[in-house]
Amino acid sequence: MDAYREQDQAGPPPPPGGGEPWGAETAWGDAVLDAVFTQSDIGVHVLDTELRIVRVNAVVAGIHGIPADRVLGMPAVEAYAAYAGVRIDDAVLREVLATGRSAADLLVAGHSPGVEHTEHVYSASAHRLQDSRGRVLGVVITSTDVTDRERAQDRLRLLHDAHERIGTGLDVERTARELVDVTVPEFAASVVVALTDAVFRGQDPALQSRDTVPLLRCAATGRTEHGPEVPEAGAVLLPGIFGDRLPTAEGPFPPAAPGAGPATRLVVPLTVRGQIFGAVAFQRLDDAEPYGTEDRALADALASRTANCLENALRFTREHIVMTALQSWPQPREEAAQSAVDVARRHRPGGSGAGSWCDVIPLPGARVALVVGQVESPGPGAVATMSRLRTAVHSLTTLDLDPHELLARLHATTLRLAAEGDGTTGIRTAAPPAPAGVPEAAPLLDAGAAATGPRLAPAAPAAPHPTAGCTIAVHDPVDGRLDIAGAGASLLVVVHPDGTADSRPLDDGPLLGGEGPPFACATLFLPEGSTLCLASAGEGPRAEDLMAALAHPERDPEAMADDVERLLAPDRVLLLARTRHLPPGELAEWDVPYDLSAVGTARAHVEDRLRRWKHPADPFTVTLVVSELVTNALRYGAAPVTLRLIADGPSLTCEVTDAGQAAPHLRHAKAVDEGGRGLLICASLADNWGVRYTDEGKTVWAELGGDGA
Incomplete structure (x- = not known):
């Protein structure tokens, strides 16, 4: 470099036409070089054509910890690998030498001497050096420490990954497993997720208390090959790795367990609105980089996401139990009160709460009413509407109405339920955490974000008006008369004792809560031993498959129901009735x-x-x-x-x-x-x-x- 400077000092004569002399330009160049090599916070590395180190500036020698007196003359690949733990791609530098095309923003990782567990990330750019005559002199590399920027982006990516992968199901243990899968090894060498015993049993979690410690059980664990040991699933963890108490909002990070560094372990509560679902412990290796303030904020955001998903899973479990109870059928002994038909029922639950039901209701005069229905728009609201409509059907049958008249009354009931729903105002509830990338994601990485409360979501739009399909058939065993009426499009097939079948004994009609009466109705006189197949609305089955399942009407209704059930989609109900006549x-x-x-x-x-x-x-x-x-x-x-x-x-x-x-x-x-x-x-x-x-x-x-x- 000194030789190049002497050449500049003995430069050409002063330029024609005046201007500053060439000596002044040389002085400016010297000043720039001195500033770059002594004052700049950007690392500068000068290599010759053999990619040996010619000179480095003070940043490289001081902040990066590379001894300048030892690396001069060494190949750059060997020098930086030995003293900074940085692996340089030799092929990239030789391409810059050969083509003159600069390589910009190359990310390389390394660590300073004595702190091997603390990794730094640098952004490097390489440019070819050549003199005024075009002769190639070597390569100059500039480097900037972008560790903070890259770590912030890694935290954002991890948070986005958590929003994508945590909460894909509605099972508490699966949710805990997803938290482990997201954070090992990117955030911790071992992770232990523990849930309270109440949450394991599907019950509401208790509010946080300073005096009581709920029983915690291990729900999910994960570790790297050399990560700290973790307990077995199902193990009781208090007292244990979580300490003698659960973390609280005032002190969310209890002291580390014996033998672990004070900052290589984090314990975060899984709480939503004061309800504690459990806790999660993150731990790195003893010689790894300690958790910092930003890491703690990220851990709190991950725990918040998981706790909200756990709450959703518990809510689904409770709603599913309620829906199952509401949609349960009467016990067989309740059907012993009627002798007009032999009945076989089937229900294929699909978990969506479709609001399907069927009933066999004894009527005066040895008659019986067969009812099959389904509320549109599956969900908890549909099951609640189904329960009310089902109760209304039982009440209306006491009036001895014809089926089409009964449907007209049931239609009025459905409209009344819709009117009651219109008077319900929206409820503001805590919104789920926003995904990474939106403006709300950044505060989650702030240490003060843990103290903020749940956000209020806008009022939910009103639910659509409830509508339902329903088919009612009244069979009289005295003369075999069958009065049928239907709202909507339910499956209805009549199979005669000789094997012939009528797949369209009734036209489709308007839905309950929709256009309203008149509803489709018909009257049939069936011989003894006829079979009625009724199923709630839904897709399929194919006509030929259904007819094959209903063939041979001499079979027991239970056997026929088994064959038809296999053809039905989930959440549909099936009712098969074999008619009798009074002796x-x-x-x-x-x-x-x-x-x-x-x-x-x-x-x-x-x-x-x-x-x-x-x-x-x-x-x-x-x-x-x-x-x-x-x-x-x-x-x-x-x-x-x-x-x-x-x-x-x-x-x-x-x-x-x-x-x-x-x-x-x-x-x-x-x-x-x-x-x-x-x-x-x-x-x-x-x-x-x-x-x-x-x-x-x-x-x-x-x-x-x-x-x-």
Whole structure:
């Protein structure tokens, strides 16, 4: 370099036309060189054409710790590897020499002598040196310490990775495992995630307390090949690696465990709004770089993300339990109350809470109602709506309405539920942590960010109006009549005993809560042994596959249900019903002349039939109820009048049908009144009574138990 400087001092004569003399330019050059080599904070390395070190400036010799007197004349690759732990790519430098194209912003890593565990990152640029005649003299390398910048970017990348990979499922142990996978080895040599015993059991975590220490169990661990030892999954960790107490907001970083450096271990609580879910311990090797303030802020951000995901997982678990309870079917013993159909049910839960349901509801006169429905827009709200609609169906069936009339009432109920939902205001809740890259990510890396509370999210938009599909079929085992009505598009197939099938006995109709009545309806008369296949709305199955599964109707309904279930998508329900007809020994029917004198004859018929059936019902009570019902039909109804007795196990149903449409109503007669007590007597003696209407008239019925009550 001195030779080059002497050449500059003996430069050409002063330039023509005036200007500063060449000597002044040389003085400027000397000043620049002195500033670069003595005052600049950018490292300068001068190499010759053999890539040997010719000169380095004070930054390289001082801050970087490279001894200038020892490295001069050494090959740069060997010198920097030996004294700075930096690996230089020899091929890149030779390409700069050969082509003259500079190499900029090359990132190299190294460590200062004596602090091998502290790694630094440098940004280096290489440029070719040549004189005024174009002769190549060597290479000059400038280097800048960008360790802080690269570490900040690494923390941002790790935080972004955490937002992408933590919380992909709704299981607490899986969430803990994801935190370990994200942070080993990038952030720690070993990680232990512990959860409270309550969280392991799916219960609400307790609020933080200064006096009590919840039981912690190891949920997930991970370590590098040479990382510190970690406990086994399921092990109790208090007292233990987390100390005698859990970390708190006032002191989130307890002292290190014995044998570990005071700054190579971090313990961070997993908390959300004062509820403690557990804790996580990060630990580096003893000779590794200690955790700094920025690392602690990053650990707190990672723990916050994990705690929010744990809260979501617990909320899902609780909601799933509630949805399962709401969507559970009655036990088989509850279906023993009806003998009109043999039933097989199936439900394929998919975890989304689709709000599907099916019911078998006994009706007066040995009839039975088969109901299948599904609320649109799966979720907890759909299951809640399903539960309310299901309750409404059970209540409306007591009115003895035709299926299409029942759907009209159910449609009004759905609209009322929608109106109630419109009056609900949005609720502001704590928003989940923002992903890396947005303006909110930077404060997470600030040490003061740990003290900030949860952010408030904007009010959630109102939920859409609930709509539902529903199919109701009422089967009468006396004559095989089947009345069907449907809202929406449910699966409905009727298979006859001879194997023929009707896959479209009912057209699709509007949804409940949608356009509204009229709903599609139909009336069929089915022979005994017919099979009804009903399933909630959803995709598939293919018609040919379904028909193959329903073939051979002589099979047991349970076997047929197994075959059909395999074809259904998750979250759908299936109801298969094999129809029966009442045997002659359980049914008696008489035409009653339209004359009050026929009341006595009707009583005699009933007494004789009860004696022949050996039925346990009290004859006096039954004949008294029959007498009042027949008298009421003859006085206020219209011909023809029919009396029917139905024996359904120990219970007995008395039905009187006439052509009149006048609605009978219960009266409370005065002491001096001569009439008006007929229905009051029936209501007092019978277990239940009611009226159902048909196109031909009405039927007044009363049910009596086997004890005659």
